[in-house]
Amino acid sequence: MEKRKAAKEAAEELLQFIKESPDCFHAVEAQARRLRAEGFEELFEEEAWDLKEGGRYFVTRNQSSLIAFKIPKWDFAGFHIMASHSDSPSFKIKENPEMESEGWYGKLNVEKYGGMLCAPWFDRPLSVSGRLAVRTEQGIDVRLVHVDRDLLMIPSLAIHMNRAVNEGYKYNIQKDMLPIYAGGEGKGTFLKIVAESAEVGPEDVLGHDLFLYNRTPGTIWGAEEEFVSGPRLDDLQCAFSSLKGFLAGSHPDCVQVHAVFDNEEVGSCTRQGADSTLLYDVLSRISSSAGKDGQAFQQAISSSFMISADNAHAVHPNQGDKADPVNRPLMNQGIVIKYHGGQKYTTDAVSAAVFKELCGRAGVPFQTFTNHSDIPGGSTLGNLSSSHVPVRTVDIGLPQLAMHSPYETAGVLDTWYLIRAAREFFSSCLRAERGSCRLEAARL
Numbered sequence: 369m370e371k372r373k374a375a376k377e378a379a380e381e382l383l384q385f386i387k388e389s390p391d392c393f394h395a396v397e398a399q400a401r402r403l404r405a406e407g408f409e410e411l412f413e414e415e416a417w418d419l420k421e422g423g424r425y426f427v428t429r430n431q432s433s434l435i436a437f438k439i440p441k442w443d444f445a446g447f448h449i450m451a452s453h454s455d456s457p458s459f460k461i462k463e464n465p466e467m468e469s470e471g472w473y474g475k476l477n478v479e480k481y482g483g484m485l486c487a488p489w490f491d492r493p494l495s496v497s498g499r500l501a502v503r504t505e506q507g508i509d510v511r512l513v514h515v516d517r518d519l520l521m522i523p524s525l526a527i528h529m530n531r532a533v534n535e536g537y538k539y540n541i542q543k544d545m546l547p548i549y550a551g552g553e554g555k556g557t558f559l560k561i562v563a564e565s566a567e568v569g570p571e572d573v574l575g576h577d578l579f580l581y582n583r584t585p586g587t588i589w590g591a592e593e594e595f596v597s598g599p600r601l602d603d604l605q606c607a608f609s610s611l612k613g614f615l616a617g618s619h620p621d622c623v624q625v626h627a628v629f630d631n632e633e634v635g636s637c638t639r640q641g642a643d644s645t646l647l648y649d650v651l652s653r654i655s656s657s658a659g660k661d662g663q664a665f666q667q668a669i670s671s672s673f674m675i676s677a678d679n680a681h682a683v684h685p686n687q688g689d690k691a692d693p694v695n696r697p698l699m700n701q702g703i704v705i706k707y708h709g710g711q712k713y714t715t716d717a718v719s720a721a722v723f724k725e726l727c728g729r730a731g732v733p734f735q736t737f738t739n740h741s742d743i744p745g746g747s748t749l750g751n752l753s754s755s756h757v758p759v760r761t762v763d764i765g766l767p768q769l770a771m772h773s774p775y776e777t778a779g780v781l782d783t784w785y786l787i788r789a790a791r792e793f794f795s796s797c798l799r800a801e802r803g804s805c806r807l808e809a810a811r812l
């Protein structure tokens with residue numbers, strides 16, 4: 369009973385975090401707020417870092433990726449890293465977005481960001497959020513913006529005008545997915561509305577990175593309140609759990625690192641993605657602050673471990689044949705360890721063994737995911753990141769349905785499981801020993 373109560377509280381806290389995080393920029397700011405409240409100091413890449421033994425810090429890149437870390441002592445053995453992503457599939461507002469239809473509707477020109485399910489974006493209130501580059505007297509400033517009201521809708525075509533629609537429909541993004549926001553007098557005011565929300569003059573807006581988001585609030589539901597649904601569970605459920613575990617756990621011999629990368633949904637190959645130098649840059653600055661030379665840094669990397677946390681597919685209740693015949697994850701049955709023969713997932717026998725040990729110590733269950741061999745499946749952060757920073761890595765995630773819908777479904781217990789596993793991970797220290805590795809338990 370206690371477990372269910374704690375899990376429900378964690379799910380409610382997760383939904384609050386998601387509400388504050390309609391896009392990647394706000395997701396990073398929501399974490400930065402929590403880190404500042406816990407006494408973490410913000411660092412900036414353009415400044416010299418004066419790190420201290422016992423210090424707790426975070427740094428962001430592009431305002432859309434974040435790395436937080438704790439240095440218990442200079443003579444550390446390695447890094448314990450947990451990585452997730454801040455972005456999710458959506459529609460990005462194009463430059464010069466205002467369009468008109470029938471001389472009356474005001475609508476927006478948008479393009480795809482990532483691979484989304486299109487159908488669930490129709491017929492529900494949407495709005496827009498992101499950031500603006502703004503001209504000020506001091507130079508160009510960047511402001512987060514969130515129009516916190518129902519502003520947009522992508523209306524379906526009535527069935528009477530396409531009787532065959534339920535036999536399958538191929539969506540054309542440029543034609544079918546453009547949202548309306550005004551009729552008559554209101555048209556042509558979109559950028560003005562956005563500028564007003566950011567409390568700047570429309571003439572001072574020099575650039576924008578804006579995304580549509582789903583306004584429907586998250587909910588906990590089911591016969592025994594076993595499900596949680598909401599926007600962006602992939603991957604904010606993992607980012608949130610990683611942050612909670614990171615704040616709760618520590619080990620004196622290890623640097624704890626909580627990393628959240630942008631652009632996973634478009635391949636990660638950006639300045640701030642998992643396929644960038646961001647993680648390497650931060651770890652090497654920590655290492656040089658600790659007085660480690662190049663060889664000592666490489667030794668520390670070899671004695672490190674990463675959990676790449678990105679949500680996984682639960683078996684669908686109506687489409688069970690899409691899942692592997694044997695490895696069939698279900699919601700509320702534990703954290704999913706993901707395997708892929710072609711190495712889209714980094715998990716191997718050793719990294720899986722380490723993670724299973726962690727789950728055992730944390731008292732949480734785990735499950736296994738492999739693709740059905742006829743279905744290629746997705747990819748994630750772990751293999752891209754570990755090609756820059758060669759850390760032993762396991763790919764895991766929480767089981768969910770409707771991945772890449774603007775409204776996804778997961779298990780209430782699973783967030784709580786991952787918080788506990790993350791806390792255990794950040795309270796442990798892995799040491800490599802001539803081909804094998806030893807996992808030291810938390811010293812409480």
Ligand code: ZN
Pocket residue numbers: 453602603632678679
């Ligand atoms: Zn994901």
